[in-house]
Amino acid sequence: MPWRLVRFAMSKKHPEPRMFTRHDKFRSSYDVVIIGAGGHGLASAYYLAREHGIRNVAVLEKGYIGGGNTGRNTTIIRSNYLTPEGVQFYDASVKLWEDLSQDFDLNLFYSTRGHYTLAHTDSAMRTMRWRAEVNKHFGVDSEVVGPKAVKQAAPMIDLSCGGVAPILGALYHAPGSIARHDAVAWGYERGADQRGVEIHQQTEVLGIDVVGGKVKGVKTSRGYISTNKVLCAVAGSTPRITDMVGLRTPIFIHPLQAMVSEPLKPWLDPILVSGSLHVYISQSARGELVMGASLDPYELHATRSTLDFVEGLSAHMLEMFPFLSNAKVMRQWAGMADMTPDFAPIMGKTPVEGFYLDSGWGTWGFKATPVCGKTMSYTVANDTNHDLIKGFTLDRFRHYALTGEKGAASVGH
Structure with a gap:
């Protein structure tokens, strides 16, 4: 660290105020x-x-x-929901997100990436069209795209997903973003x-x-x-x-786990989600791949993480991105998801x-x-x-x- 920066940090002339007041x-x-x-x-x-x-x-x-x-959480921000109530609610949230850094005078690392919800079956494609129509009705930018558009947005992806679940298309949501939680x-x-x-x-x-x-x-x-x-x-x-x-x-409680890789050179700009493979992934500003999967299949009021989660998610990640076989997982964690029917x-x-x-x-x-x-x-x-x-x-x-x-x-x- 440069000496001038250390001297500034230790100076009493420029004290950094506390983020908030402590109340005893x-x-x-x-x-x-x-x-x-x-x-x-x-x-x-x-x-x-x-x-x-x-x-x-x-x-x-x-x-x-x-x-x-x-x-x-995995910091994904979007408004491409299915019901009129959900679409309008989250669209209002996205509009607030866009000005939040200025509102706080604090860098939230808010980054608009575009969000692709991948479809691997004909029924999934029907759902994507349904969601796209509901979104458009309320002025939310969403559209159904084909495999070629997915490949163009993420050139490193294997569209066949190892032959397990070929990608037939996706719901593309341009406002999809990430931020520093x-x-x-x-x-x-x-x-x-x-x-x-x-x-x-x-x-x-x-x-x-x-x-x-x-x-x-x-x-x-x-x-x-x-x-x-x-x-x-x-x-x-x-x-x-x-x-x-x-x-x-x-309400019932299930653990929801996630993990991040070691920092890699930027190669994934959009946010990718696969409902069939139970995977969602984005790349942070630091180069880490932020990855999540489905809920743990049991009710538990705890935030423990498991080896089973890492093995399962890693296998599906390699179906989409085989070149990541040598990437290291740096850490994993769990949260408690309060689910409703x-x-x-x-x-x-x-x-x-x-x-x-x-x-x-x-x-x-x-x-x-x-x-x-x-x-x-x-x-x-x-x-x-x-x-x-x-x-x-x-x-x-x-x-x-x-x-x-x-x-x-x-x-x-």
């Missing part, structure tokens, strides 16, 4: 308590303060900022902190007081907090929190007055971070569900009015 004590009460300091919780706090003027907010995190699914959490956290929101790490929620069907307070490992509004944004830990208020949901989230008000849910994201919560913050902050501030989330409310399961997003899953979940 709670206030006696808060207007809103948010459980979970991941992207969704921090974004909700940020927009509560910035757009609704509600600054007396506490964000509680059992671990550390972004230590849950926000830091355990840690920076997204830091940006929302710093913005919320600058507006007066308190962020408390290493603070576990032990219980929620509900009196007469209304939220009255939160018990934590560091003391008691009085509040009339609680937003739960804890992804795979959702059932533990909903149990505290006696609320039943159809219709593969759509659960958002908004609940039967418990003052208790709000942002959950059921399964495998696509990261890309929804900005729009979740916008819509949940509106819902909490006004005690009214935002128009964009009316198809995602909990009572849809009671009325059998499901929002079927399973057809828009990137892999076979």
